[in-house]
Amino acid sequence: MTTFVLVPGFWLGAWAWDAVVAGLRESGHDALALTPLGVGEREAHTGVSTEDQVDDVVARLREQDEPVVLVGHSGAGPVVVAAAERARDEVSALVLVDTGPLPGDVSHLDFVGPERAAHVRRVLADNAGRYPMPSREELGPITAGIDETTFAAVHARSAPVPEGVPCTTARRAERGDPTLPKIVVACIFTAADVREGAAAGAPGFAEMTGPEWSIVELPTGHWPMFSEPRALTDVLVKAGRAGPTAGR
Known part of the structure; x- marks a missing residue:
C-alpha cells in the first residue's frame, strides 16, 4: 500500500481530489488530500505566503508513518517541490500535475509574464488582496474536458487565493535531489514543450x-482531477509503484 498526499492548485480545496482519492482507495492505497493554507475553510489564516504553505505541507508530511507520494497540481507545484526538498525522508516520489518547479527567486507572477501579472495585481486590488477564480470565459481552453455543470459546481465551490x-x-535547495523520482503529468503541454x-x-x-524526471502525457484540460479522474488515478498508482524503488 502506498500513501498519497495531494495538494490542489489555486482556488481549490481538498474536495477537488474526491474522485481521485476514491480511486486510489479502491486500488488499495491510502490518500490524504489537503486544502492549502489560507484557502477555503483555512481562510482564517491571514497574510499567508508561499513559504507558509510550504511549511504547512512539510508539517503534514512529517505526521505520516511512512514516506508518501507527494502530488501537487498547478499552483501547488512550487509548494510541493520545496516541501519535498525539506522533508526528503518523508517523500518516496513527487508528482507534478500540469505544473513544474520554479527557482527560488521566481514567483507565480514572475512566471506568467508582465501583462498577466498586471492583470492579477488589478484583480487583487479590486478584491481586498484576494484572487478569486476567473470565469470559464476568462480561463479559456484550459478548461477543456469539463462539462458546464461540473465547471459551474467547481467554480461555485472555489475560494480566493491570498495575495501572498x-x-x-518558495525557498529552494541549492540542488535538486537526483534520487527522488519526479513525474510530470502533462495535460495542456507536452513532453516536446518541456x-x-x-x-x-x-x-x-x-x-x-x-x-530522475519522467513525463506522462495526459491530454485534457488543466484540471484532470475533474476531466479525467480515472486516468489520473492510474498515473498516480504507477508512480506509487516506482517511488519506493528509487532513492533511499
Missing part, C-alpha cells in the same frame, strides 16, 4: 531534464 501566494517565492522550454532556459521547464 501568487506574489511570493524539452523546448528547457532548451530555452524557461523557468518551470529548465529543471525537468535530469534522469
